[in-house]
Amino acid sequence: MVIDVITIFPQMVKEIIKESILKRAQQKNIVKINVHNLRDFALDKHSVVDDYSYGGGAGMVLKPEPIFRAVEKIVGKRKKKGKTRIILLTPQGQTFNQAKAKELSQEEHLLFICGHYEGVDERVRENLITDEVSIGDYVLTGGELAAMVIIDSVVRILPGVLNKKESFENDSFYQGLLDYPHYTRPRRFRRKSVPNLLLSGNHARIRKWRRQKALRNTLNKRPDLLEKIALSGEDQKILEELKRKKVKTATTRLVFKSANR
Numbered sequence: 001m002v003i004d005v006i007t008i009f010p011q012m013v014k015e016i017i018k019e020s021i022l023k024r025a026q027q028k029n030i031v032k033i034n035v036h037n038l039r040d041f042a043l044d045k046h047s048v049v050d051d052y053s054y055g056g057g058a059g060m061v062l063k064p065e066p067i068f069r070a071v072e073k074i075v076g077k078r079k080k081k082g083k084t085r086i087i088l089l090t091p092q093g094q095t096f097n098q099a100k101a102k103e104l105s106q107e108e109h110l111l112f113i114c115g116h117y118e119g120v121d122e123r124v125r126e127n128l129i130t131d132e133v134s135i136g137d138y139v140l141t142g143g144e145l146a147a148m149v150i151i152d153s154v155v156r157i158l159p160g161v162l163n164k165k166e167s168f169e170n171d172s173f174y175q176g177l178l179d180y181p182h183y184t185r186p187r188r189f190r191r192k193s194v195p196n197l198l199l200s201g202n203h204a205r206i207r208k209w210r211r212q213k214a215l216r217n218t219l220n221k222r223p224d225l226l227e228k229i230a231l232s233g234e235d236q237k238i239l240e241e242l243k244r245k246k247v248k249t250a251t252t253r254l255v256f257k258s259a260n261r
């Protein structure tokens, strides 16, 4: 996969992609990430990329020419045209989620345009963009952080990026449910023990316990998710039982209490 990012703050993007999974995915040549400074595509000697909004009012708008020039240069170099998803990051976009991450992970070329100020000239939106994406209902200063969120979630599911230990099949949201609880050593910590069943070596029972806890977590924390997924008869039975018993997960209050002893 090739990912291009057009931004007025290239350092912001470059810093993030040189760490962790994004760094490793690039080292393994699974993804190539190119960061472009929009100012390099400005036409005037001061590299101006924004201007006032026609009709008046506060706030600047990103000018069309630098964005068109940047996109044409990036896409124009490619053999297969029309195969690029050109994604504008904007709070007006479709809300990003794991299904969209999966969809984008199947593309060969993604081009992100980070919006700023009051937005971009409408002619960019109408003539260049294939997708408008937001990462949630709140306002960010610019699209850079949103682009990084999306790039991270897309790249980590590309084949070969994660090793077996890190695999994403059990991640929250992957199967439409939240994750089950995890424990690691020590077996006893501040008089609190790891559930015995996890030490039993009985993989069938562990699998069942984890499914039950994933369902419980989802029911307690994000019941809305349960309406969107197809549950097996076994899952439905577990849920009915949980609803009957009204089992709650440990609260933050308890966690803090134990941390302070």
Ligand code: 6GU
Binding pocket: 088, 089, 090, 091, 115, 133, 134, 135, 136, 137, 138, 139, 140, 141, 142, 143, 146, 147
């Ligand atoms: Cl993609 N951009 C900005 N500026 N704010 C946002 C966003 C994007 N997604 C949520 N808030």
